[in-house]
Amino acid sequence: MSLQENYNNIKKQLPQNVELVAVSKTHSVSAIQEVYDFGQKVFAENKVQEIMEKHPLLPKDIQWHLIGHLQTNKVKYIAEFIDTIQSVDSEKLLNEINKEAAKNKRKIKVLLQVKIAEEDSKFGLEISEADNLFQKFISGDFPNVEITGLMGMATFTDDKNQIKKEFSVLKNVFTKLNEKHSLKTLSMGMSDDFPIAIECGANSVRVGSAIFGRRDYTN
Numbered sequence: 001m002s003l004q005e006n007y008n009n010i011k012k013q014l015p016q017n018v019e020l021v022a023v024s025k026t027h028s029v030s031a032i033q034e035v036y037d038f039g040q041k042v043f044a045e046n047k048v049q050e051i052m053e054k055h056p057l058l059p060k061d062i063q064w065h066l067i068g069h070l071q072t073n074k075v076k077y078i079a080e081f082i083d084t085i086q087s088v089d090s091e092k093l094l095n096e097i098n099k100e101a102a103k104n105k106r107k108i109k110v111l112l113q114v115k116i117a118e119e120d121s122k123f124g125l126e127i128s129e130a131d132n133l134f135q136k137f138i139s140g141d142f143p144n145v146e147i148t149g150l151m152g153m154a155t156f157t158d159d160k161n162q163i164k165k166e167f168s169v170l171k172n173v174f175t176k177l178n179e180k181h182s183l184k185t186l187s188m189g190m191s192d193d194f195p196i197a198i199e200c201g202a203n204s205v206r207v208g209s210a211i212f213g214r215r216d217y218t219n
């Protein structure tokens with residue numbers, strides 16, 4: 001299938017209120033440009049090096065998201081242009097993003113990445129930690145950061161009930177935090193599980209291989 005067919009196929013499965021984040025990691029600048037030309041404006045990468053190489057070569061109105069684990073010492077390289085950092089998994093990182101955003105006289109949008117998968121995943125906040133960070137944000141810590149929502153990844157499994165259970169946990173956390181301070185984005189679901197994520201309340205999905213095709217190496 002062509003990029004255009006893949007893209008149309010995904011778009012038609014998304015309800016109007018669900019944002020599509022096109023995950024372009026490992027794919028070429030020309031493939032990204034092509035998908036941009038279909039009207040896609042939001043793209044995500046998981047590596048600082050790669051996003052730094054690609055973004056100067058592509059249209060200025062692309063909203064770049066970072067979705068991979070981010071080391072604090074690398075925040076400075078993306079602080080000037082990144083639209084949203086979806087993978088905030090520690091207070092230390094949030095502090096650093098706040099500091100670098102201030103240096104650039106801007107606000108950076110972030111999502112708190114919450115650990116919901118049963119499998120042993122290295123990154124992500126415990127629910128209590130996310131709650132705690134959000135409380136600090138509401139109290140005025142991190143003035144150059146805007147926590148706009150939550151991000152989560154389900155266990156890599158064929159068991160739909162397991163995936164559903166994990167997404168539902170995050171949806172509940174989202175609902176609870178949203179009562180304290182309005183949140184916009186619940187980012188869950190990738191190529192293989194985005195329909196389940198939407199069923200469970202996601203309003204943003206991160207789709208890579210179903211648009212761009214398989215990646216040559218796993219990331």
Ligand SMILES: *Cc1c(COP(=O)(O)O)cnc(C)c1O
Pocket residue numbers: 023025046067068153189190191192206207208209210219
């Ligand atoms: C790679 C990646 C995706 C997209 O995965 P696909 O299965 O290719 O759609 C989504 N979210 C994160 C955090 C990723 O690293």
